[in-house]
Amino acid sequence: MVRRGEKTLDESESIELLTAVDFSDADRQYPTALTIAGSDSGGGAGLQADMKTMEAHQVFSTTVVVGLTAQNTLGVDAAQPASVDMIDGQFAAVMADFDVRAAKTGALFDAERVKAVARNIREYQIQHLILDPVMVAKGGAALLDEAGVQALKSELLPLAELITPNIPEAELLAGMAIRNLEDMKQAAVKIQALGVQNVMVKGGHLSDTAVLDYIALGDEHFVLEGIKVPGKRKHGTGDTLSAAITSQLAKGMSLKKAILMGHRYMNQIIGHPLYIGHGHGPLNHGLWTDPNVFRKQLPKDAWACQFVVGLANVGESEQALVDIVRDACAAGITLVQYREKGGAEKTFDERLRIGKQLRDICWAYDVLFFIDDDVDLAIALNADGVHVGQSDSDVAEIAQRAPQLLIGLSVLNLAEEQESQKVQQYLSYIGVGPVFATTTKKDAKAPIGLKGLAAVKQASDLPVVAIGGVGESNAKAIRAAGADGLAAISAFTKSRNLVETVAEFTGKDIKENEE
Ligand SMILES: Cc1ncc(COP(=O)(O)OP(=O)(O)O)c(N)n1
Ligand SMILES: Cc1nc(C(=O)O)sc1CCOP(=O)(O)O
Numbered sequence: 001m002v003r004r005g006e007k008t009l010d011e012s013e014s015i016e017l018l019t020a021v022d023f024s025d026a027d028r029q030y031p032t033a034l035t036i037a038g039s040d041s042g043g044g045a046g047l048q049a050d051m052k053t054m055e056a057h058q059v060f061s062t063t064v065v066v067g068l069t070a071q072n073t074l075g076v077d078a079a080q081p082a083s084v085d086m087i088d089g090q091f092a093a094v095m096a097d098f099d100v101r102a103a104k105t106g107a108l109f110d111a112e113r114v115k116a117v118a119r120n121i122r123e124y125q126i127q128h129l130i131l132d133p134v135m136v137a138k139g140g141a142a143l144l145d146e147a148g149v150q151a152l153k154s155e156l157l158p159l160a161e162l163i164t165p166n167i168p169e170a171e172l173l174a175g176m177a178i179r180n181l182e183d184m185k186q187a188a189v190k191i192q193a194l195g196v197q198n199v200m201v202k203g204g205h206l207s208d209t210a211v212l213d214y215i216a217l218g219d220e221h222f223v224l225e226g227i228k229v230p231g232k233r234k235h236g237t238g239d240t241l242s243a244a245i246t247s248q249l250a251k252g253m254s255l256k257k258a259i260l261m262g263h264r265y266m267n268q269i270i271g272h273p274l275y276i277g278h279g280h281g282p283l284n285h286g287l288w289t290d291p292n293v294f295r296k297q298l299p300k301d302a303w304a305c306q307f308v309v310g311l312a313n314v315g316e317s318e319q320a321l322v323d324i325v326r327d328a329c330a331a332g333i334t335l336v337q338y339r340e341k342g343g344a345e346k347t348f349d350e351r352l353r354i355g356k357q358l359r360d361i362c363w364a365y366d367v368l369f370f371i372d373d374d375v376d377l378a379i380a381l382n383a384d385g386v387h388v389g390q391s392d393s394d395v396a397e398i399a400q401r402a403p404q405l406l407i408g409l410s411v412l413n414l415a416e417e418q419e420s421q422k423v424q425q426y427l428s429y430i431g432v433g434p435v436f437a438t439t440t441k442k443d444a445k446a447p448i449g450l451k452g453l454a455a456v457k458q459a460s461d462l463p464v465v466a467i468g469g470v471g472e473s474n475a476k477a478i479r480a481a482g483a484d485g486l487a488a489i490s491a492f493t494k495s496r497n498l499v500e501t502v503a504e505f506t507g508k509d510i511k512e513n514e515e
């Protein structure tokens, strides 16, 4: 018997209701990843760190346990590998039942197990494999013997999409000493020559100040700078970073974006460790779901220049939509909001297909990607955020359902601003408008003018994004009224020169925008 409100459902009705639920999107919304690693009884590293990280990313984690360690934050007391039969059995069981979208390796113990893992990866044709070449534990215990390193180089490395060695591991793989960034670059190139296209050399062991990671994605090389946190509460950082990248790949993200997101995740959680254990303490993997922490990490100009757009704004031409979003991203906008309003009806699958294209363009340019109103679509697309109006989905419910989404909320006046304070902890910005008259949004309210905008800005602690009739001619005045960002449709769709439009919106000169 299932109770819903006043009505009591009998068994057959509830079964009928439940079987009518379409679970076909479940894999897309909560994809599965696999960690092939050793167990850390202390819970801070190994497959336990991988699982916690994956779950913090809303990715379902499965495991192939390659061996056990008796371990805590003070060190490894004992280690024992799993039998090859059990490794094969775990692969068979997982691969028979789950749609594994991405996998990662951790401690693999010895050459026999490295070869068994490589054989299974080939057999099950696992596509997105992140190889974290774990060789030594934080306390100094060896987690891969010498023959294992050789097997890893010859058997496993060529199957990987990305390898993520720390400095000692990179030195061993590249056969050279690494003292600085230039050495990291050389080591990355040498490791590429071993047969893996993409290498991330993690520089945490090198410097006392900034942490620089050197990334070589084929011919594209770049450096990521992370924060250096003093103290010992960093057990499992390598596992966690590679698990975060694996999670993003499982969600369909490009490798470059997955690395950027993984780096961002690490930088967030490393500064907020758990004070548990007496040695190398564990990270706080679940912290990712705190929207406040996420919000603080965004670039300062995240809201500066928002292009709101959908097919209806570009004559229902998909090609025109893709082209203008790409051109606007290249011109320096900071956020795209995909908004399908006022045009021909589109199905969820159509919006999903179009949204995917726009999302990938945005992410290639490191531009935030939001969805207007449609929380289901934002989740399915793994968008950066969602923008909702006063009569759209409830902000607290969105935050509970999809804590990874940033949220923007429309506000018209001081009364709505006051109401928005109740859910302020979930909000990233408020969209205020219409500031000026607009013909683009048919149901827009009466304009509030610059005075209305300034009043809301004064009352609010959140970034304020002005919308409605925003264009090149009034951008400066809108910024002077206090807006932290400007959003528009027609100013971009009708722009004769997007670079100039963006420069007017941001108030930066064209050179700065292009940087
Ligand atoms: C940045 C920004 N501000 C306001 C809106 C309008 O949202 P809403 O009030 O929900 O109206 P619709 O967009 O749904 O018509 C927005 N989309 N973006
Ligand atoms: C989507 C939207 N929301 C508004 C609001 O006031 O909340 S005004 C608007 C339309 C903005 O189009 P244009 O830049 O062409 O005026």
Ligand SMILES: [Mg+2]
Pocket: 372, 373, 387, 388, 389, 392
């Ligand atoms: Mg809305």
